[in-house]
Amino acid sequence: MDGFRVVRRQTPHRWVGLIVLPAALLIALAFCSLLLMIQDKSPVEAAVVLFQGGFGSLYALQDTMLKAIPIFLCSLGVSIAFRMKVWNIGAEGQFALGGVGATWAVLTFPGLPMPLMLALMLACAAVTGGLWGMLPGLLKLKFGLNEIISTLMLNYIGIEFMRYLVYGPWKDPGSMGFPMTAMFPEEAVFPEVIGYVHAGLIVCVIAAVAVSVFLQRTRLGFELCAAGENPRAARYARIPYGFLLVFVLTVSGALAGMAGCVEVSATFNRLQPSLCTGYGYTAIVVAWLSRLRTPSIALFSIFLAGLLVGTDNLQVDLQVPAAFGGILEGFILLCVLAGQFFYSYTFVRTGRKQGGAA
C-alpha cells in the first residue's frame, strides 16, 4: 500500500493559489448549499439571487463599492500590522474613533470650504483613530500587554465613547432628543464621483498607493516586513522593534479612522450610534484572504462586500436569514486558511517501505 508524506516546499509555490482559492471557495459554497437545503431552499436559486444582489446590476455594483470602501481602508490598516505579526483586532473601535474625530472637525470648524473641510476631517479622523491604535502599542511596549486583548477591549470602549458623545454633548437640539448630531453641511460630505459611489474611493486609491510605496520603497517599510518575518534576526540587525510596533498600530488605526470619517461623512451625513456594523472584523477576514497584498485586499474587499450586499437579496426574495452572510464569510476564511497549507507544503508519495513514516 502506498502512503503519502507531507514535505515542506523549498520555495513557496507561486500559482498554487489559483487552484487552492477556487477550491476553498467551492467547499465553502457546498457547505452553505447544504445549509440551504436543510431549510428547503434551492441552492442554485440562492446562488443566482446572491450574485444578482451583489454584482448583477449597476446598482448592485455601486452598493457593493459603497460597502467595500470602508472595509478596504480598515483592511489595509490591519494588514500593515499583520505584516509585523502584530494582531490588531481593534479596527472596529478605531473606525468609531475616526468617526468621532471627523465629526469633531465638522462641529468645531463649520463653514470651511469643501476641500479644506474634507482634508481637515480626514486628518482629524486619522489622528483620533491613530491615537486609539497607538494606545495598545504603547501598552504592549511598556507593560507587555497582549495587543489582541487590549485592541478588543478598546473596541468596546471606543464604541461606547462614541455613543456617549451622541447621546450627550453632541446631540443635535433639533433632532427631537434623538441620539445623533446635526446633519453635516454640504461642504462636509464627500461628493459622489462615479454614479453614487463617493469620493471615499479616491481616498482608498491614495491610501493604497501610499502604503505600497511605503512598504516597497522605504527603509522603514522594508524593516517592518523584516521584523515580521523574523523578530530575532531583526533585533540583531538593529531594527527598532519597539518603535515599529507602536508605528504600525498607529498607522493601522489611522487608516481605520479614515474609514470611519468616510463613512460618517458620505453615507450617514452625521454621527449616529449605528455607525459600527462590524466592518472592522470583516477587514481582518479580508486582510487574511488576500495574504496581506494590497491589490488582493481591494479585490477581496469588493468580493466580501458583494457577498454581504447579496445576502440582502437572499432575505427579500427567499427569506433566508441575514446571518447567512456571516456563515459564508467565516467558512470561506476557514477553508482558505486550511488551503494555504499547500503554498508551503506538498504531499509526496511514499513507497511501502517508508509507509507510515509520517
Add this chain to the structure above:
Amino acid sequence: MTWDIFVALLAATVLAGTPLLYATMGELITERSGVLNLGVEGMMIMGAFFAFIVQFKTGNPWLATLAAGLGAACIGLLHGVVCLVFQGNQTVSGLALTIFGVGLSDYLGAPFIGEKTVGFQPFDIPLLSDIPVLGEVLFQHDPLVYLSYLLPWAVMWFFRRTSLGLALCASGESPDAVQAAGLDPVKMRWLGIFAGAFFVGVGGAYLSLCATHMWTQNLTAGKGWIAVALVIFAFWRPRRAMFGAYLFGGIMAFQLRLQALGTTIPSSLMMMLPYALTILALLFSSARGKGRSAPAALGDNIAPGA
C-alpha cells in the same frame, strides 16, 4: 449600600461569573496545550444553541448540557483541522470560527427565537444553604453553578497529577520535548482543543438553560471575548481564572446596582466600566507578574514531518 444589598450583589456576582468561568476554563485548557483559539464566542453561542435545542426536544437538561459541550467541541475541532492538520494561522482561524459560529447559531436558531424552555431550576443545597451569608451567596443556585465550583480544582488536579495533563501542558511549553519523550504533541493539542471547547460549550449551555431559559440570537453578547481576556488576566492558572471570572461578573452586577441606587454617572460610561477595568487589571497584574508568562509555544504550529 446596606448589608443586604451587598450580600445580594455577591450572589449576583456568582451568577454573572459562572458562564465566564466555564468559558475561561475551557480556553485556558486549550491554551495550555499550546493552541490559541479565539473562537470562544462562536463555540459558546453554538453551545448555548445545542443546549437549547436538545432541552427543547428532549426536556432533559443534563443531556442538553452534554450536547452543548459536544456540539461546541465539534465546532472547535474545525479549529483543530485548520491549525493542527493544515498549519493555518491560529489567530485568524479563531476569528473565523467566531464569525462562523455566531452566523450558524443565528441561522439554525432563527425558527426558535423567543421559544422558552425549562432548563435547570435553582435548588438549595441542604445544610450549606442555611449558612448565613455564605449560603445565600454560594448555595442557592443552579446545578451548573455548583459544578463550576469544582472545575478549577479539577483542572488543576488534571494538569498536575495526571500524566495526560502533564503531557498536555508540556505540549504548550515545548512540543519537541514531548516528542522526545515518545508522545505525540499534536494529539495532546487535539485533546486541548476538544476539552477546552467542551467547557466553553457548557458555559454557553448555562446561558440558555439557567440564565434565560430561552433561545435568542446574540445570547453570549461578547462573553466569549471576555473569557479570552480573562485567561491572560489569570496567567493561565485555573484558580486565578475563577477569581477573574467573578471579578468581571461582579463589576457587571455592581454597575446595574449602582444605577438602581440612583447614580448620575451617564450610562455609556457605566457600560465602558467592565472593559476599562479589564485593561487596568491586566496592566496591574502584568506589572507584578513578570515571569509568569504564557505557555512558551502558545500560538506556534507544530510543523508536520519535522
Add this chain to the structure above:
Amino acid sequence: MRFLNCAAAVLAVCGMALSPLASSAHAEEAAKNIKVGFIYVSPVGDEGWSWTHDQGRKMMEEMPGVETTMMESVPEGPDAERAIKNMCSKGYNVIVATSFGYMDAMAKMAKRNPKVTFLHCSGYKHSENMTCYFGRMYQARYLTGMVAGAMTKKNEIGYVASFPIPEVVRGINAFTLGVRAVNPDAKVRVVWTRTWYSPDDEKKAAEGLLDVGVDAIAQHQDSAGPQTAAEARGAYSVGYNTDMSAAAPKAHLVAAVWDWNKFYKKFIDEYRAGTWKNGNYWYGIKDGIVDISAYGAMVPEDVRAKVDAVKADIISGKYQVFTGPVKDQEGKVRVAEGQVAPDDMLLSMDWFVEGVIGTTK
C-alpha cells in the same frame, strides 16, 4: 464600429440595470396588487416590538391582492438605505420601516421614488409620499403606572429601560405620573441596559433593582426577562409590547400593549381606495393602537375601576396625561398648573419628572 457596438451594448445593459428604479410601469401595474415590504431592526421571533408589527404584516398577507416581504435585523444607516432601494427596485409600492434610525434613509429614498409610499414608525420626518406614525404609548404607560402604584407595598418600583431617548423617557415619566397619582410617596428607580433586546441583561438589570428594594418591575424592553425576574422573587411586574402574563403568571399585573393591526388595516383600505393621505400621525388609546392588557387576578376590583375610569377619560379627551403641574427631578415646574404639555415637548423629552430616581444621560 466594433467599438461603438460594444459601447452600445454596454449602455443597453446599464439601461436595463437602471430601469427597475426609474420605471413607473411597475407602480401602475401594481395598483391592483399592493406589494408591501417591511424592514425591522431586530428579529421578529421575539414577541417584542418587531413582532407586534409583523403581526400586522401577517394580517396584510391574508388580505386579497396584498403581497408582503420583510427583512429583519437590518442595521440603521447605509444598510437600511440599500434594503429600501432593493425593495423599490423589485416593485414594492409600500415600504414600512419601524425603527427611528431608518428615518434619514427613508426620507432620502422617498425623494428618489415618488411613486412609492413610505411608512416610517417612530420618527418625525414626513412628506408627500412619506408618513411618520407612532402611538401615544405614554397614555397606556400612565394607566399601568396607576396599577403598579396601587399595588406596591414598599413604595418603590423598578423600571428596566433600554436607551435614553425621548420615547423611553416619555414612557418612564408617564408611568411615574400614574404611579404618583394613586400613591404620591412612591418612587420609580430606572436602570438603563443599553440594549433593546437581551433577555439575560434585562433579567439581570431587574434583579439588580429587586436587590435594591423595589417590589414591582416595569420595562421598556423587548424580552420578558424582567418579568421572569419579578416572578422568581415574588414581586409584581408590568409588561410591555404584548400581554406578557404567560412569562410571569403570578407577577404580571397588566401590560402596556401595541396593536398595530388596526393601523395597517386602515392603511391598506384607504390606500386601495385612493384616500390615504401621507402625514404625521400619532395615535392614542382612542384609536386602538395602544392599550392595556387584561388585569392579573391579583389586581383588586377598586383599582381596576379607578384605572378604567381614567382610561375612559383619556379616550373621551377629558383627561390628558401630562397635565400640569409637572415638576422635573430638581423640582422645577416644567408644565404649569392647568396647562397640558404640547406634543413638541413630549416628542423631545429628555428630563425626568419628580419621583424618578436615575439619570437621562
